[in-house]
Amino acid sequence: MDLDFDKKHIWHPYTSTLNPLSCYPVVSAKGVHLTLEDGTELVDGMSSWWSTIHGYNHPKLNAALQSQSEQMSHVMFGGITHQPAIDVSKKLLQLAPDNMEHIFLADSGSVAVEVSLKMALQYWHARGERRPKFLTLSHGYHGDTFAAMSVTDPNNSMHSLYKGFLPEHIFADSPEIGFWDEWIEADISDFKCKMDTHHSEVAAVILEPIVQGAGGMRLYHPTFLQRVRELCDKHGVLLILDEIATGFGRTGKLFASEHANIQPDIMCVGKALTGGYMTLSATLTSKHVADTVCGGEAGCFMHGPTFMGNPLACAVASASLDIVASNEWQSQVSSIESLFAELLPKLTRYSNVKDVRWLGAIGVVETHKAVNMEVIQKHFVEQGVWIRPFGKLIYMMPPYISQPEHIERLVAAIETALKNEECFN
Numbered sequence: 001m002d003l004d005f006d007k008k009h010i011w012h013p014y015t016s017t018l019n020p021l022s023c024y025p026v027v028s029a030k031g032v033h034l035t036l037e038d039g040t041e042l043v044d045g046m047s048s049w050w051s052t053i054h055g056y057n058h059p060k061l062n063a064a065l066q067s068q069s070e071q072m073s074h075v076m077f078g079g080i081t082h083q084p085a086i087d088v089s090k091k092l093l094q095l096a097p098d099n100m101e102h103i104f105l106a107d108s109g110s111v112a113v114e115v116s117l118k119m120a121l122q123y124w125h126a127r128g129e130r131r132p133k134f135l136t137l138s139h140g141y142h143g144d145t146f147a148a149m150s151v152t153d154p155n156n157s158m159h160s161l162y163k164g165f166l167p168e169h170i171f172a173d174s175p176e177i178g179f180w181d182e183w184i185e186a187d188i189s190d191f192k193c194k195m196d197t198h199h200s201e202v203a204a205v206i207l208e209p210i211v212q213g214a215g216g217m218r219l220y221h222p223t224f225l226q227r228v229r230e231l232c233d234k235h236g237v238l239l240i241l242d243e244i245a246t247g248f249g250r251t252g253k254l255f256a257s258e259h260a261n262i263q264p265d266i267m268c269v270g271k272a273l274t275g276g277y278m279t280l281s282a283t284l285t286s287k288h289v290a291d292t293v294c295g296g297e298a299g300c301f302m303h304g305p306t307f308m309g310n311p312l313a314c315a316v317a318s319a320s321l322d323i324v325a326s327n328e329w330q331s332q333v334s335s336i337e338s339l340f341a342e343l344l345p346k347l348t349r350y351s352n353v354k355d356v357r358w359l360g361a362i363g364v365v366e367t368h369k370a371v372n373m374e375v376i377q378k379h380f381v382e383q384g385v386w387i388r389p390f391g392k393l394i395y396m397m398p399p400y401i402s403q404p405e406h407i408e409r410l411v412a413a414i415e416t417a418l419k420n421e422e423c424f425n
Contacts, residue, residue, distance in 0.1 A: 001025040001037050014158070021374055024381060029056035032399050032406050034386055042386040045396040045410040050213075050245050052276030053320075053329070055401040060319050061275050068315035077105070077309035084314035091321040092273075092282060095254060097263040102290040104283045104301065105309040109244035109270035110143030112281035113206075115303055116240045116266045117147050120204035123238065123289055126296025131203040132167075135194055135237070139174040140207060141214035142242055151206050153215055170198050174212060175220035179259075179359055188227040195231045204238035204266070209256035210359070213245040217364040217395050219357050225260035232265075238289065244270040244281065249329040249400065252337060252360035265289055275320035278313035332400040336361045339404060340396075343411040350418040354392070363396040365414055369424035376423040383413035 007020055015021050025037040032055055034042045047053060054061065068084060075082060089103045104119075106112050117134065124131040134151050141157060142148045149159045150166040159166075172191040177184055195202070209225055212218040232239045241264035246256035250272070253259055257267075266289060270281030293301050307313075323329075340358035347353050347365055355366040371389045380387045387396060387410065394417070396410050417423045 031055045045387045050397045051271040053272045054275045055399040064319035084311045085309040088314045088318040099286045100284040101287040106281045107307045110145040110148045112268040112283045113142045113148040115283040133201045134169045135205045137174045139215040175224045177221040179219040183223040199235035206240040222260040229262040238265040240266040248272040274317040277316045280313035333361045339407045365394040385413040
């Protein structure tokens with residue numbers, strides 16, 4: 001593999017061209033293992049940014065992709081439809097909250113968020129009200145595109161550089177009460193204050209339900225989400241739930257909103273939708289929202305990605321949802337959660353560990369010192385695992401098919417890193 005060309009010319013995510021981080025050459029992936037060019041096998045703890053929930057090279061997903069490729073790889077979605085799009089939409093609506101009735105297919109999680117924000121703005125435009133703002137949470141993350149960045153924490157995120165250039169929205173304090181802790185009503189006070197003050201200019205609340213992902217891997221109490229829904233109902237504000245990272249079982253529920261027993265007005269899904277095979281996302285909404293949008297001046301929703309409803313992506317997503325619907329993921333995720341609950345607290349004996357937390361197939365070790373990315377990544381590869389930490393967070397979101405020995409190996413590798421001062425700045 002020409003790694004010299006890669007280093008000189010290919011710009012990898014969150015990487016400098018002046019001093020690029022090392023890239024490890026992967027030649028194949030199967031089950032929970034990534035195989036490097038030199039034959040080294042790595043236990044994957046990341047599900048390729050949380051998407052490959054069924055593992056790699058899955059026979060059912062392979063078959064769906066191959067079969068569809070022999071019929072039609074792509075066709076525009078404007079004025080045309082096809083069976084894979086119908087199939088995946090039917091299955092998604094069967095799994096989604098009961099009030100979701102319309103699906104807009106897109107090509108990435110960030111675009112699904114962009115679509116949700118445009119829907120909310122066009123909803124109020126159709127009603128003759130100008131509501132240009134969104135209310136969201138500090139430590140939130142919703143993507144790397146322009147509008148998605150604008151509802152991502154402008155101070156505590158990778159997008160702080162763009163503060164002053166992006167549209168400015170309203171940020172409430174993030175929840176402090178953890179998922180497993182006892183609820184304290186004061187935790188919602190700042191959000192309530194912001195809503196009471198600004199509701200007349202707020203088009204929608206957008207947040208990640210239960211788990212704030214790339215903004216800090218924070219796991220918050222379900223009652224907070226219940227209170228948000230109540231306040232949205234009280235003030236007539238739409239609620240957008242970004243389930244891109246949490247959807248399809250990652251938290252132990254099919255969708256994280258189920259922990260709070262609430263329903264959104266608009267919901268975004270992506271990442272695991274295709275089992276990590278293809279880039280596909282969806283923005284789901286209620287009949288009321290869709291009909292209001294389309295009853296306005298424009299007469300339709302003004303958005304249309306080139307690769308919207310790609311048949312290959314829809315076919316493999318349909319097969320992935322069949323696996324999800326079999327409900328085998330429930331016992332798999334429960335087993336992973338039990339192992340995290342057993343193993344992670346043992347790491348608190350190390351002085352650099354600030355906190356450990358877990359929920360479903362999510363395990364997090366928060367450290368006092370930031371990781372030295374180059375050193376710790378090399379260390380994990382030498383330990384035979386693939387874990388990609390950031391900042392002061394070493395986290396795992398493994399494929400659901402991971403066995404106990406895989407989880408144990410991931411946690412053991414983190415423990416060896418905690419013993420190595422060179423892994424931290």
